Amino acid sequence: MYLLSKSAPLEESIAKMKAVLADVGCETTFSHEKHPLKHCYSVNLVSVEAPSHIYSNGKGIVSDALMASALGEYIERLQTNNFFSDFHLSNRKYYPEEFG
Secondary structure (H helix, E strand, C coil): CCCECCCCEHHHHHHHHHHHHHHCCCCEEECCCEEEECCEEEEEEEECCCCCCCEEEEEECCHHHHHHHHHHHHHHHHHCCHHHCCCCCCCCCCCCCCCC
16 A cells, blocks of 8 residues: 655655664564554564563554554654663763763
C-alpha cells in the first residue's frame, strides 16, 4: 500500500530508518504483530542485545504504519537517551557538550 507519511511513502521511510539503525550497529527485531480490532495494529520493536530494556512500541492503521511508528520511536529514544534515563552510570556524559 502506498501511503504518504509526513514527507515520503511509508515503505521509503521504513527503509531509511532501518538503514540508520544498521549503520550505528543497532540490531533489532519486531515482535508478533497484534491486530485486536479492524484498522488497529500494534507491535514492539526490541533490541536483540537487551530486549527487556531497549524497546519501542508502534501503532497504526496498517502494518507499514505501525512499523514506521515503532522505528521512529526507537530512533527518538536513542537520540534523547531515553533508554538509559532510569540508570545511573557514574562519570558518564550523556551529551557531548555536557560539563562537570
